[in-house]
Amino acid sequence: MSKLSHLLELIIMLQYKEFTTASELADILEVDKKTIYRYIDTLQMAKIPVESKKGRYGGFYIDKDFYMKYPKLEKEELESLLMASKILTKDNGFAYADKFQSAVIKIKDLSLNENSDFEELKELINFKINDTGNLETFDNKISKINYAMTKGRVLKISYYALNKNSITQIMVNPYTILFKQGGWYLVGYCNTQEEERILKISRIRNIEVTKEIFIKPKNFNLSDYLKKSWSVFRGEQSLIKVKFDKKIAEFVKENKWHTNQKIECLEDGSIILHMYLNDLGEVKKWILGFGAQAEVLEPISLREEVKSEIYELTKKYERNYDKVNKISNKG
Incomplete structure (x- = not known):
């Protein structure tokens, strides 16, 4: 991935995460910590208000007054793009079909998450209404997850299970959130299934911060876990x-x-x-x-x-x- 792509992902993650460490960012972007520090320097030189906290529990956060919105497509623009993706395929002789499909998926996810009035488009491309987590806004979900991570609180989540085509209730210890391949994901321990899981935030319908306390295990290694689970970001499992x-x-x-x-x-x-x-x-x-x-x-x-x-x-x-x-x- 290019430096520009990494910088954009860094800005988006810092915008929504209240606080994150260099180690965590390095694991997510698959680079070393020195590279993360260079990226941070680049953002600061570009007048992006990234603040740092030094010391043993140091890390980075971004000024809350800074906000970078996703570019929104008009309904007709998104519709034409989706229709083109049905035509420009390998079977029809389009050599860059895989790259084009990947780009369309990223744009689609961002646009549908940001626009609640695209219901008929979601049906047009078999994008189930439950996928969008439409009962709660994205900002509210991110805010509750950040709060729960900071306070060490267990989350009660209503989650759309794609393989079962139904809503399931799960209890999750939130470890971190990350932005990858145009989508947001929650990494945590699912108490219901008794295993670490990656949840797509767009498929979360409701979140409730409980009074139950959890402690993130010291032996959990985000880098190792992502190496085993990276296929999640290339398609639904x-x-x-x-x-x-x-x-x-x-x-x-x-x-x-x-x-x-x-x-x-x-x-x-x-x-x-x-x-x-x-x-x-x-x-x-x-x-x-x-x-x-x-x-x-x-x-x-x-x-x-x-x-x-x-x-x-x-x-x-x-x-x-x-x-x-x-x-x-x-x-």
Whole structure:
């Protein structure tokens, strides 16, 4: 990523985060701390009011009077851009399709988050209304998260789960917020699921700051965690649940299929493999390779795809059965 891109991300993060450290910024931008200090110097030379606090618990913050708004597109401008993204594809011979799609996603996220009157556009591009967290403004959500991080308070969050297409209630210990790939994310420990998670802030519907206190663990390393979870910022992940019969359970347990996998053991000897993945195409082929010994439980969309594949396969075998028999008999 270019220096200019890093500087813009720094400005946006400092604008919304009340306080952040050089180490945290270095982890998010994947640079060393010396580079962060050089970036800060550059911003200060450009008259961006970045303030520093020295000492053991030092870091950076930006003057609250400073505010840089996202550029807003007109409704027709965004609509034309989205339509163009449907036309300019690899199938249609557009060589830069991947880069163009990436740019459109970033612009779309920013524009839809900032404009509450684009409801029909959201439906036009299958952008579910729940994705926008429309019950609470972005500024309110960021303000509550910042307060909870400062005071060490647990958050009660209503979150739109994309893989379940429903709203879930979760309790989260907020560690940090970060801006990446045109979107805002909350990193924290989900007490409900008992694991660290990255939540897309645009899919948070409501936030309540509770009176419950939490302490951020000293052994949590943001850099290491982001290295494992960076794919989150390239696309939405889906929770995959696959049930394996007891005949093959030991084989599945003995192998490492994915870095974030979890295995749930059932009383009858069967198991359920949990994984978060971006691309469902490859995992579908993998699941089908286990035949009747594997069953997709979630997401429903993947289950239906596997079911459809099996149905088409069955039809093919039934349709060609007589032909195969005739050939065999002639032989």
